[in-house]
Amino acid sequence: MLPEINIPKEVLFRKYVIERKSMHEAGKELEVSSRTILKKLRKFKIPTRSVSEGKIGKCIGDENPRYINISKNILQQKYIVERKSTYQIARELNTTSTTIWHKLEKYNIQKRNISEAKKIQIQRKFLYKEYIIKSKSTNDIAVELGICPHTINNKLREFSIPIRNRSEATKYKPIWCTGLTKETDERLEKSGIKISKTKKRLFREGELNISEKTKKRMCIAAKRRWEDPRYKEKAVKAIARAQHRRPNKPESFLDGIIQMFFPSHFTINVHGEAILGGMIPDWTGCNGQNQVILHHGLYWHLYKIRKERNNPSLTKEDIEREDKAKYRELGYDCLVIWEDELKSPEKVIDKIKNFSR
Numbered sequence: 001m002l003p004e005i006n007i008p009k010e011v012l013f014r015k016y017v018i019e020r021k022s023m024h025e026a027g028k029e030l031e032v033s034s035r036t037i038l039k040k041l042r043k044f045k046i047p048t049r050s051v052s053e054g055k056i057g058k059c060i061g062d063e064n065p066r067y068i069n070i071s072k073n074i075l076q077q078k079y080i081v082e083r084k085s086t087y088q089i090a091r092e093l094n095t096t097s098t099t100i101w102h103k104l105e106k107y108n109i110q111k112r113n114i115s116e117a118k119k120i121q122i123q124r125k126f127l128y129k130e131y132i133i134k135s136k137s138t139n140d141i142a143v144e145l146g147i148c149p150h151t152i153n154n155k156l157r158e159f160s161i162p163i164r165n166r167s168e169a170t171k172y173k174p175i176w177c178t179g180l181t182k183e184t185d186e187r188l189e190k191s192g193i194k195i196s197k198t199k200k201r202l203f204r205e206g207e208l209n210i211s212e213k214t215k216k217r218m219c220i221a222a223k224r225r226w227e228d229p230r231y232k233e234k235a236v237k238a239i240a241r242a243q244h245r246r247p248n249k250p251e252s253f254l255d256g257i258i259q260m261f262f263p264s265h266f267t268i269n270v271h272g273e274a275i276l277g278g279m280i281p282d283w284t285g286c287n288g289q290n291q292v293i294l295h296h297g298l299y300w301h302l303y304k305i306r307k308e309r310n311n312p313s314l315t316k317e318d319i320e321r322e323d324k325a326k327y328r329e330l331g332y333d334c335l336v337i338w339e340d341e342l343k344s345p346e347k348v349i350d351k352i353k354n355f356s357r
Contacts, residue, residue, distance in 0.1 A: 258283060
């Protein structure tokens, strides 16, 4: 058995996150393969970059770092001579089919229409066996063949193979009723049909409509319940739990920085373990520290608020002052880190360091 390759987490984080080197470049410097780097990133829970994120700042021969340099000769060779699809070219050049499509338009390369494109050969016998006998979904079959699910749907219509509707499809892939006995499953199915028929009848007869008076009464009762701090905290926790919230890419990136340089200071709170005045901060202080960190995306926390308030002059500083005032009333210090600040990890580290002192 080969000995485990020892790569410190700090070294890997510095090369991959701070210096933004690719797995191949980091592996070359550390004399290991890119696969080993990927395994170490997963082991240390360092968020990996997507293909589009990895191309930022990694392009040659152009001032725009997001520009992908694909020459006209290469594109003509692959698309015209070799007659490859935009999807196949994108896979080879490590980009998206939309980018290839835009490049064809830029170079004025005549694009093939549907009739000229290479037709996918799928036999009726194979499709009938996979879809009808094995009860596979169109998506599962498409994944196996490496094509689009719409193509499978078109082939089913072409071969006159009956397509399952939504209710029939759920019989083959039950989601919530897995493990139930046959008797219980049949009883629940009959009960669901009975309730559905009753609701439809009441709706047709006009008895399911709620009066305006009842709506106002329900609204007043709901507001009264939300005024109770215990009910509010319980409801917010239930909502957060039902949403199955997970950190998004920027939050995972920021959490990697926090866990690397400030592991004993802050803990992530996206699941709503700590609720302060009905608010769920992104990170909370450990060891009784009354400190919270908020991550603000530009769209949801700036552009959308500008539109809602009809105030185009609203700045990030205005939003920060409002958030800090809310948490200050609860006795907490607040630090706001914006999405565009993550482009400079060193400045983010210094900002958190000054805040946590």
